[in-house]
Amino acid sequence: MSAIAAPAPRAGRRWWPVGLGVAALVAWSWHGTRVELGALLSGAALAQIAAYLGRLFPPDLSAVALRNAALGAWETFAISLVGSGLACLIALPLAVGASATVLYRGVLYERRRPGPLAGLLRRALGLASKTVLAVCRTVPEIVWALIFVFVVGLGPLPGVLALGVHTGGVLGKLFAEVLDDVDRAPIEALQATGAGRLAIVLYGFLPQALPQFVSYALYRWEVNIRAAAVMGFVGAGGLGQRLYVALNLFHEHELLTLIAAVYVMVTLVDALSAWLRARLV
Amino acid sequence: MPGASWVYELAEVRKAFDGVVALDGVSLAIERGEHVAFIGPSGAGKTTLFRILNLTLAPTSGTLRFDGADVAALTPGELRRARRRIGSIYQQHNLVGRLRVVHNVLAGNLGRWSLATALASLVRPRELETAARALAQVGIPDKLYARTDELSGGQQQRVAIARVLVQDPDVVLADEPVSSVDPALAAALVALLRDLARATGKTLLVNLHSVDLALTGFPRVVGIRQGRILFDLAPDKVTPELLELLYAGSAPEAQDVAALRPGAVAFGKACRPLPGFTR
């Protein structure tokens, strides 16, 4: 049968340049990190890892070690809990400031724009809020921890502050996006009743946004607990600090106990967060 | 008729899901090359029967023979090979939206191809001619490289038919293939199915929502109600009283009423048949 002229494949979005770029990036990275593929393939690296892991077993299950691990776990849990609370306190006002829809643009302002000076001030406030949030969330938690250790000394407090500030930045941005994406229809309906802007924010924006806020905050808690476990490494208390001590004293069995404690705690918080999110949202 | 030419033999086939009985003792025999339409109200068990016939569902009790072999006794490998000989067309087309039409059509080969071939074909389609020919047979040759979810419902159903053509089975089963397509197009699609089946001597079994399409298009009509076969007759023997019995107690769908009396207007799902609708 004569060849049915197969139509030329439609020029799809050209993925080739992206693919090549990615391949080049990977090749360059491989070279730079000296990922010893030979070592990996031949199992030499795996053997090294296995040997080291072997030295860690069995975990130190003496009363002293377990108590240390438990205290450390509770401290880390406390740091993450209080830190998350602080983050919400920081995030909420900044989010309102960073939300253009609440401050100067969008459904609330279509009929009556703020005056020229007021408008300028509001935009400046928006910009300032967004900048503060960006700084807070780009500086990694552990760097904040270092800074706060320098300012207030060692212990769990700098950890709380570091988590609060960093997570506040992250949550603030997310909250602001939620506020900006709020459904218009209820807002318009409230406007039609002649309510003032503040009342509309309370009755229209917040009820819609709150469930999302809670969901994001709980989700960030899962990230926080991991960060809190590690911040102790620079002196901010919790399991991280104890890990640092155990490492430097070459208490390898206790190290394994502590790592196990980290695993248990992280799993617990993940489960708690998921359960709360299912119940509350 | 000699048993050697039975393609399907069902004896007292029963299927229950968690206590709910979907099929209640169905006995049926289909000859090679027959064209049969199945009609009945929603929930009567037509789709369950379809799934049992295309070997993706096992009966709870009773015997099912496909081409003489007892299906329950087949090994997984034999079962898969048996499935390859049965082509299925679904109401919701069941195509992979993000793939291009050519890949969906060539997926009919998956029972035959090796992993390497299947993988290679995704990059550069193998057996392009077969796919193009199948699409031409169903009337949409120009859609070969279109993204499947960009086609209309009727066009997607044609792609599904093309996929079955590429699979080249001995039996074609269709579960309400035209229910989500507008009625004018529906008749054309059913006619297409029948022509393709007749040209290649395939057995064709179709579940239909529209009684009209069944009675005008098929030499054998089976009515199913509440998991049992109510009648198994030639269309001229199917009386309006039988049809009333079949659909009794179920609110006629708007399509049913329109099909029985073209131009009839239905007021919502719970409408009663308009007076004087008997043929």
Place this chain on the structure above:
Amino acid sequence: MARPAGPFPASPARPRVAPLLLAALAGTFALALWTAEVDPRRLVDPRALSHAGRFVAGAWPPRLDPEFLRFLARPVAETVQISVMGTVIAVIIGFPLGLLATASLAWRGILHERTLGRWVGFVPYALARALLSLFRSIPEYVWALVFVRAVGLGPFAGVLALGVAYGGMLGKVYSEILEAVDPRPLEALHAAGARRWGVALYGLLPEALPHLVSYTLYRWECAIRASAIMGFVGAGGLGQQVELAMRMFQFDEVLTLLGVLLVLVGAVDLVSGRIRARLAT
């Protein structure tokens, strides 16, 4: 306006959160506050304020001499390379485990009507899930600690740590994405006699691939932040420089490093965001 006559339906009793639960939550939070040594007075302590002043004074202006900036090129490149290779290894670990951990492929759903298939498929599924949970519930820095001691200092340890920890996260999300795919096209392929890999290749992957890639890119955004920090535990990158600078009280260098980090993260977010936007169409 006169009230309409007649009895009103009583307002439904507001669902009260069990007072015991509330007390427990409050108690936990109070205990956490105490453990975390949250004492606002510490923040306004004259020593703390003087330290804060020293930090701010020392940090501004940031160190911008060309010699320093040129010196930074290596750590920056290393950070990017660690993030890329780490993500690559994470995909290599996470994808197969994710496939195994997908219930609809392993033991549930249309592919497994025969009971034997169910049990045989369950064991690797359970193992894969357990492994993924272990990998992702131990923070990447803790993995880095272990790998530094196993394979030595440097970026290789960082790559492995990222690979394992993120492999766990990728695997879990991959399995969730695969399970959420519309099962009906899969049923059609199965009915046509395709084997399991046929169903996966033609049915699961085309639908799931954009989501899989999108999430992987998102993980890369997280990886660049994590790589920057892993230097703290000796795994190379910018983190090592930040730690050095803080220890030597060179706050102006710290500020520069943070600025560089900001730019780096922004660039990665931009590239990743562009690709993800294209995928979404």
